[in-house]
Amino acid sequence: LVAFFQLKPLAGKRVLMTAGPTFEPLDPVRGITNSSSGKMGFALARACAEAGAQVTLVAGPCPQPTPRGVTRLDVVSALDMRNAVLAQMPGQDVFIAVAAVADYRPVQAADHKIKKTGAQLTIELTPNPDILAEVAALPNPPFCVGFAAESRDLATYAEGKRQAKKLSLVVGNLVQDGLGGDRNAVTLFDAAGAHPLPEADKLTVARGIVAHLAKLL
Ligand code: CTP
Ligand code: CA
Numbered sequence: 001l002v003a004f005f006q007l008k009p010l011a012g013k014r015v016l017m018t019a020g021p022t023f024e025p026l027d028p029v030r031g032i033t034n035s036s037s038g039k040m041g042f043a044l045a046r047a048c049a050e051a052g053a054q055v056t057l058v059a060g061p062c063p064q065p066t067p068r069g070v071t072r073l074d075v076v077s078a079l080d081m082r083n084a085v086l087a088q089m090p091g092q093d094v095f096i097a098v099a100a101v102a103d104y105r106p107v108q109a110a111d112h113k114i115k116k117t118g119a120q121l122t123i124e125l126t127p128n129p130d131i132l133a134e135v136a137a138l139p140n141p142p143f144c145v146g147f148a149a150e151s152r153d154l155a156t157y158a159e160g161k162r163q164a165k166k167l168s169l170v171v172g173n174l175v176q177d178g179l180g181g182d183r184n185a186v187t188l189f190d191a192a193g194a195h196p197l198p199e200a201d202k203l204t205v206a207r208g209i210v211a212h213l214a215k216l217l
Pocket of ligand 2: 101102103
């Protein structure tokens with residue numbers, strides 16, 4: 001029994017996650033999005049399932065295959081993602097936000113294709129809700145994990161996000177180290193400080209994040 005729990009450090013835990021980009025429609029054939037392959041989020045979903053967790057993954061549009069044992073809910077926009085997350089929230093022990101959520105969406109999606117006129121076109125954007133901050137501010141929040149992909153000053157921004165959103169753990173990386181590729185180098189920021197993980201393929205990094213998370217739970 002002891003060996004079982006060491007091998008499956010998330011046994012009995014329910015983990016809700018977001019991954020991939022969101023897509024914010026502008027008209028029926030266009031929209032704005034973030035670049036996100038979904039690789040890190042899907043690797044983490046796999047690592048959580050391997051660790052014995054019951055994993056629900058709310059995924060924005062990305063071509064990653066669903067890891068074995070993971071329940072996947074596909075969404076398109078940030079508002080869809082938020083609604084799916086809140087609907088799945090009751091009973092979750094852990095929430096891990098890996099998605100590259102579009103911070104803004106067009107105020108209105110046109111019903112029909114926007115036609116070119118040759119004149120300048122201005123698109124008005126309105127802020128999307130911060131899904132992770134909203135979950136962390138719930139009356140009885142799960143253990144909340146955020147990601148911070150930064151292009152500079154990683155420690156300042158990542159630790160700043162941890163404190164601003166009241167998170168237990170933030171996984172930080174420099175975009176030049178991870179975006180789109182198969183490998184990543186991350187640093188974990190928690191109340192005790194900064195913990196760099198060795199540079200490795202994304203599944204190995206994901207397993208390292210799970211091991212750290214399991215210790216904190
Ligand atoms: N996040 C979220 N909902 C949003 C925006 C971000 O759940 N609308 C989550 C991301 O999934 C990630 C964390 O918040 O886990 C940090 O996202 P990031 O884009 O790095 O930070 P922001 O708070 O949006 O700040 P900025 O983009 O200005 O750096
Ligand atoms: Ca953002």
